[in-house]
Amino acid sequence: MKWSWKLGEVTGIGIYVHATFGILVAWIGMASWASGGTVAAVVGAIAFILALFGCIVLHELGHALAARRYGIRTRDITLLPIGGMARLERMPEEPSQELVVALAGPAVNFAIAIALWVGLSLAGGLRLDAATSALEGPFLQRLMFVNAVIAVFNLLPAFPMDGGRVLRALLARRMSYVAATQTAAHVGQVAAFGLGLLGLLANPFLIFIALFVWIGAAGEASMVQMRSALAGIPVEQAMLSDFETLRADDPLSRAVDITLRGSQKDFPVLSGGQVNGILTQERLLAALARDGPDAPVAGAVRDQVMVVDSHDMLEGALARLEGATASAIPVTHNGVVVGLLTMDNVGELVRIQAAVEKGTHRS
Numbered sequence: 001m002k003w004s005w006k007l008g009e010v011t012g013i014g015i016y017v018h019a020t021f022g023i024l025v026a027w028i029g030m031a032s033w034a035s036g037g038t039v040a041a042v043v044g045a046i047a048f049i050l051a052l053f054g055c056i057v058l059h060e061l062g063h064a065l066a067a068r069r070y071g072i073r074t075r076d077i078t079l080l081p082i083g084g085m086a087r088l089e090r091m092p093e094e095p096s097q098e099l100v101v102a103l104a105g106p107a108v109n110f111a112i113a114i115a116l117w118v119g120l121s122l123a124g125g126l127r128l129d130a131a132t133s134a135l136e137g138p139f140l141q142r143l144m145f146v147n148a149v150i151a152v153f154n155l156l157p158a159f160p161m162d163g164g165r166v167l168r169a170l171l172a173r174r175m176s177y178v179a180a181t182q183t184a185a186h187v188g189q190v191a192a193f194g195l196g197l198l199g200l201l202a203n204p205f206l207i208f209i210a211l212f213v214w215i216g217a218a219g220e221a222s223m224v225q226m227r228s229a230l231a232g233i234p235v236e237q238a239m240l241s242d243f244e245t246l247r248a249d250d251p252l253s254r255a256v257d258i259t260l261r262g263s264q265k266d267f268p269v270l271s272g273g274q275v276n277g278i279l280t281q282e283r284l285l286a287a288l289a290r291d292g293p294d295a296p297v298a299g300a301v302r303d304q305v306m307v308v309d310s311h312d313m314l315e316g317a318l319a320r321l322e323g324a325t326a327s328a329i330p331v332t333h334n335g336v337v338v339g340l341l342t343m344d345n346v347g348e349l350v351r352i353q354a355a356v357e358k359g360t361h362r363s
Helices: 020-034 039-068 095-123 139-154 162-171 177-201 205-230 252-261 281-291 314-323 343-362
Strands: 004-010 013-018 074-080 083-088 267-271 274-279 328-333 336-342
Touching (some): 020 039, 039 095, 205 343, 274 328, 314 328, 314 336, 314 343
Antiparallel strands (some): 004 013
């Protein structure tokens, strides 16, 4: 994700923080100071929000490690002001597996809350008076309370939140995966509407969560529908077969000329007829600014390139395309580049299929 910085790795999974997270920390600090707080109070408020987001990282790691049991890799975890986001390569389509992965995150928060409750009880530091809440009371007790709230909140049936994924997994036992996704998405959007209304009346922060849920539900439902439409279709039916390639010793100006003549943005770079990298538009622009148009393409090439075979199924290739850093993936057959796979072309194929199906039903 752009505007994110890597904090480190846990079990091989990169942990990133988005730039907007700094705005949340600054806002917490200023709010604490404006309410008449001392320097110690400001430090305490910031320490609490950092500890809370540490628990959110553990929540996301719960999802990631549960997914790993089923051979699903997690690309990274990013901290955002509204929480954390673990980018799995894919969600398991087996209902029982999705249920485990979805419940793993809230289970971590429940475990943290229970551990803190037991620890505070044994230490005699547990206060159960009415004044104790997420905003008042001892540090660890507030952390216990908020972890319990996070676990319960995430189990709301607001797809694509954890509770919405649990709902889809349960529905998928009785109906198709696509139908279960559509139903869970509709329920999620109703829940988002309710959260938005509650945000207008009580806490404006809920409006942002409602927008995230609404957009996420619509986007994931659309993606699942697209994957279903692509099942059984080979990559060669959707790939761009009219494309240009570059050699490592070509000047950057050649890539500029091709870009201006057409709509191709990413270029496979060949060496001896084999793909050894890809020149993305982002890297092209950076190299032009740094080295000038006469510099060789080799200095701007991304050498870790993902490729698909023309006989691979589109459903699987689409997952690779979503995780690619370029907007196109080279398509090869017997080691020779035969096309480019882009999201635009996949979308065009889906729209054409929908139009053909509509015409067939009418006739």
